[in-house]
Amino acid sequence: METWIELVKQKMRERRLTQEQLAERIGRSQGAVNHWLSGRRRPDLDTMNDVLRELGEVNLEVVQILRVNEQRGRYGHQAAAAVPEWAITRPGFSYPVLEWAAAVDSKPSISAYSTGREYVSDYHAKGPAYWLQVEGESMSAPFGRSIPSGALVLVDPCAQAAPGDLVIVTAVVVQEAIFRELAIEGGRRYLRALNPNWPVMSWEDDWVIKGVVVRAMLDLQ
Incomplete structure (x- = not known):
């Protein structure tokens, strides 16, 4: 919740929006917005995502995770227990949260880079x-x-990257991972930051695309 509050406040400052103006745009009262941003009350998930979209954060989603064994993905291995129909509202696949250094490894393993957390997504990964x-x-x-x-x-790591995709790229020589948007102009590849204050990077011969970013969400823990 704290992450959502800080992001909303930041985007409101950038757009010079008052609580009253934001409330009007999402069809709620200024008092309700004030309660949310002060942490006194928590809006429902639909409202939280309506606020993010209104502030231009169309690539982020706040989700509530329902952990059931039947929703485990390629990393899952536990046998599924009986799950009531109401508990499964859409397909879900559980993926681990790894340390950033995993992106540099040619075959990252959970045991080596696990943070001890995992989250469910409706995305069915190719790898x-x-x-x-x-x-x-x-x-x-x-x-x-x-x-x-x-x-x-x-x-x-097995999704095919196309121009405009967000990708994780590794530079083999310096052993670092870079998160950028893939761009191609005049037959040449570039890496662009979404932050306009960061420079465009020309593609280097030793760079390798390690994977395509297919989902993004706020971590509310």
């Missing part, structure tokens, strides 16, 4: 997908696509 927690402000933008620091991104 052994995993979540990474975004660090830094290079992908945080005042308008349009924006992935703020602290958000979780789901990386599918």
Whole structure:
């Protein structure tokens, strides 16, 4: 909840929106918005996501996780117990949250990089997908696509990257992972940050795309 509150306050400052103006746009009272941003009350998930979309955060979603064994994905191994029909509202696949260093490894393992957390997504991965927690402000933008620091991104290492996709790229020589948007102009590839204050990076010969970011969400823990 604290992450959502801080992000909303940040985006309101950037857009110079008052609580009253935001309340009017989402069809709620200014008092309700004040209660949410002060932490006195918690809005429902639909409202939280309505606020994010109104503030331009169309790539982020707040989700409530219902953990059932039947919803485990490629990393899952436990036998499924009987699950009532009401508990499964849509297909779900559980993927681990790994440390950022996992993106550099050619075959990242859970045991080596696990943070002890996992989250469910409706995305059915083509490969052994995993979540990474975004660090830094290079992908945080005042308008349009924006992935703020602290958000979780789901990386599918077997998805085919196309221009405009958000990708994880590794530079083999310096052993670091870079999170950027893939761009192609005039037959040449580039990496672009969503933050307009960060420079465009020309593609280097030793760079390798390690995976495509297929989902993003706020980590409310």
